[in-house]
Amino acid sequence: MPKKINVLNHVLVPQHIVLSREDAIKILKKMGIKKKELPWILASDPAARAVGAKPGDVIMIIRESPTAGKSITFRYVMPG
Amino acid sequence: MTESIAPEELWSLVESYYDVLPEKLRKELYEKILESRLSRKEAIEVIEEAVRRYRASLVDPGEAVGMVAAQSIGEPSTQMTLRTFHYAGVRELNVTLGLPRLIEIVDARKSPSTPIMEIYVTSEIAKDPEKVLEIARKIELTTIENITKSATIDYIESAIILELDPEMMENRGVTIRDVVKAINRIKGKRGRVEVMEENTIVFYTGIEDIPRLKRMYDRVFGLRIRGIKGIKHAIVKPVRDQEGNIIEYMIMTEGSNLQAVLAVEGVDASRTLTNNIVEIMEVLGIEAARSAIIREIKRVLDEHGLDVDIRHIMMVADAMTMTGRVRQVGRHGVAGEKSSVLARAAFEVTIKHLVDATVRGEIDELKGVIENVLIGSKPIPVGTGAVKLRMKYEFPVVEE
Known part of the structure; x- marks a missing residue:
């Protein structure tokens, strides 16, 4: 049996969370930008696939930051 | 002296700045205030000062x-x-x-x-250098070339004669059986492998065409016996803590192939790096x-x-x-590629960029810094120049 790898468990991969439509809209409104103005993540990205993100979704990423402790960013899922 | 602030109250006070201060700062504030036993009033002052300084140190928009x-x-x-x-x-x-x-x-x-990989193994076997070495051997790419002392082509029999190096084989944990198995994979219908005396293998290829035989000879050399493509060398290395005690063993490799290495049984797929x-x-x-x-x-x-x-x-x-x-x-x-023609022309091959842009009828939006410096517009779009101002102007009523 081939070993199953979960990329989300890797030390280099921060926590990825797919946002609901409502949450995404709320956050974009707060920042005053459009979806596509966020940094992108490809739909074929291994981490995006692992959390089951579809093109058009917004993923919330919670990074461990050496300067801020925890830092939250968002990426827009691009088809590709 | 007034009573110092209660930890729970301080915590909720600090956490109320959730949207303003980053986690690390909030934690530090909480710890430091508690340590210095400040009163409630002092604590609020300190936090407010921290927020003020934090805001002042933020990067300005347009910077x-x-x-x-x-x-x-x-x-x-x-x-x-x-x-x-x-x-x-x-x-x-x-x-x-x-x-x-x-x-x-x-x-x-x-x-x-x-390319270098740092491969960690799962905690059950990390302390056992023998088991780690076993994984290292499994990962390290061993080709026929690595374990052959000499090789010749017998044109009459159209055979390839390999004299193997027992020392190298021992080193890499490979047996003659493995070698034969590897050659069997590519020998084709008419090919035949024979193990002669000690450490010599004769591979009757059945290929009479000499250029093709030569090509086969090269192919046999690169033949993979075991290991992962791209991993040229693997070494077991102890990991030590500050006192110099060995905590566990890991593998360092020359060459890298993350996908394949992560899939190897026994490799810790959460810590292995390239x-x-x-x-x-x-x-x-x-x-x-x-x-x-x-x-x-x-x-x-x-x-x-x-x-x-x-x-x-x-x-x-x-x-x-x-x-x-x-x-x-x-x-x-x-x-x-910059979207602005003038910015590109300012960098190099000026005339070519200008001519090409003219032919294509490009329009320069003058949004970048370079083109604005070039045409001498006063506020370049950076810092203060990044914002546009609008003023509501009430015309004074002129009395007749």
Whole structure:
């Protein structure tokens, strides 16, 4: 049996969370930008696939930051 | 003296700044205030002062952060020795560091000049050097070339005669049976393998055509007996804590193949690393690539004792991973053809760019910095110039 790898468990991969439509809209409104103005993540990205993100979704990423402790960013899922 | 603030109250007080202060600052505030036994009033004052200073130290909108990052990394980099190699704790492995490595990272090359993997094994076997060595052997690529002392072609019998090196075979844990099995994979219908006396294998290819026989000869050499493609060498290395006690054993490799190594039984897929950033992007995703870029740049700078604020490095990594793939920072900035004709013309081959743009009927929106400096418009679109002002003007009523 081939070993199953979960990329989300890797030390280099921060926590990825797919946002609901409502949450995404709320956050974009707060920042005053459009979806596509966020940094992108490809739909074929291994981490995006692992959390089951579809093109058009917004993923919330919670990074461990050496300067801020925890830092939250968002990426827009691009088809590709 | 007034009573010092209760921990629970202080915590909720500090946490009420959730949207303003980053986690690390809130934690530090909480700990420091508690330690100095401040009263409620003092605590509020301290927190408010912290918020004020935090806000004052934020980067202003429109600040040219990329420019500042470029200068902050560029200046110390000039002090690096041009070409340095570093031995990664083990004599046999060397790693490119210093300026060449820095350029390599920022260039987003497909593979680094010295690909290295740090492979950790699962905790059950990490303390047993024998078992770790076993995995290392399984990973290390062994080809027929690695274990052959000499090889000749017998044109009359159209055979390839291999004399194997028993010492090398012992070293890499390979038996003659493995070699025969490997050759059997490519021998074809008319081929036949015979094991002669000690350590000699004769491979009757059944190919009479001489150029084809020669090609087969080369193919036999590169034949994989075991291991993972790309892993040229694997060494077991102890990991020590500060006191020098061995905590566990890990494997360092020359060459890299993250996807395949992670799938190996016994390898800890959550800690195993490579210095090939593009590979990390493909296997673990863009966020992992971002962390890897920061880690690798930091390592190079630390190695030379250069103190660059990590925020600048994070800036570079963010810019490189903006589009969901790793883009290089080249001569034209982060992966890019500039949209402005004038900006491109200002850089190099001026006339060609201008002529081409004319032929295509391009329009310059004058949105960037370079073109605005070029035409001499007063506020260039950076910092204060990045905002446009609108004024509500009430016309004075003129009395007749």
